[in-house]
Amino acid sequence: MKAKPLNADSSTEEKIKAAARKLFTQQGFAAVRTRDIASEAGINLALLNYYFRSKEKLFEIIMLENLGHFFQGVAIIVNDEKTSFYKKIELLVDFYVTRLLNNPDVPLFVLNEARNNPQKLPMQFNLMDSFFMKQFFTEVKAGKVKAMNPGHLLINIMGLSIFPFAAKPMIQRVRGISDKEYESLMIERKKLVPEWIKSMLEVKK
Amino acid sequence: MKAKPLNADSSTEEKIKAAARKLFTQQGFAAVRTRDIASEAGINLALLNYYFRSKEKLFEIIMLENLGHFFQGVAIIVNDEKTSFYKKIELLVDFYVTRLLNNPDVPLFVLNEARNNPQKLPMQFNLMDSFFMKQFFTEVKAGKVKAMNPGHLLINIMGLSIFPFAAKPMIQRVRGISDKEYESLMIERKKLVPEWIKSMLEVKK
DNA sequence: CCTGAAGTTAAACAAATGATTAAAACAAAA
């Protein structure tokens, strides 16, 4: 018997996964060669197949991890019965912006993957059945927020939170700003996006 | 001497471009094989190189076309001195939604390309120097719209207009709606997005 | 020290892929 890795992060398996995560997330499945992964990980090419059988199997693991980044946590937020409707919006935006500041390539990866293999998207947690949606309808009925197709609400929250990350290079190019300035713009949005969503939902008299 | 193509659309060159446009836009450079393009176009493989020298040269042509779809027209709208600030927002949103309903794959293509080759993005027309931006600052100074970093305004207009197309498969999956329902949701947004932007900009007393 | 399983390596393989070639088909002009 043998204690597998003394240090989990320096194990060969983990080195390959880290390299694959970086390259697949940045460039997508088709653009990455197995040799790129091996050299990025600093390991022999054959070890990739030894540990993960194939490029596709390895990609699938990375994909599930990235989808997790994207969807995990959201389910918890939207189904918490103790937080208010607007509080949930704040938490959702904060969650996305915070997460994506550390994983800026994940949005494009997930959007691409969603288009290439829509059937692989996790269907389990249905946003439409969430407590968040129930709260939305309650607020609408009470005349406290404007009525709208709930799809629009979701698209708006996600669009305002996620799009700036998917479009980061384009935004930086058009506006000519540095990474630092871009980051502080995103941090500002944690506070601003919920306020904007609130304005959208305000009932005009 | 010979009159090149009797019918421009049925010329070999145009058939190749049409096939390449479809495949590159849907799947990106790395995922498309030259043989896929040839078979989609119904032509001999060698003709691709005969007309376009290489896969890369052909891709560059498609990329410039798609970037054109994305940026052309915008310059005209934002620099028109005759339309009001809010009218421009209406025109921008309508322009994007209308265009993208017919080219739903273009946003992801452009976002990917912007990340892979940011230096190739057209820099020529600087949105920040546009008449639209001048109007924005005028409105702010007059106390008619809320002050904010203009980057946020651009991100919000584009995010609310473009994101739902980039995320189409994900939205359809999460909401479980058909292409038809999705389309009418997008058409609704032509009217709603400008209203929402207006709410965001409203000065609270 | 010996054994055997797990880990690692260089080399090789077969298929895929972008590109080229040389010959054939075609069409217009002479």
Next chain:
DNA sequence: TTTTGTTTTAATCATTTGTTTAACTTCAGG
């Protein structure tokens, strides 16, 4: 019809790429 330049084709080439093989190393347990 013959000629000439253009377009199209099947076949081939040289690399690249995902995967496998077989030999070598490492090291814990007997």
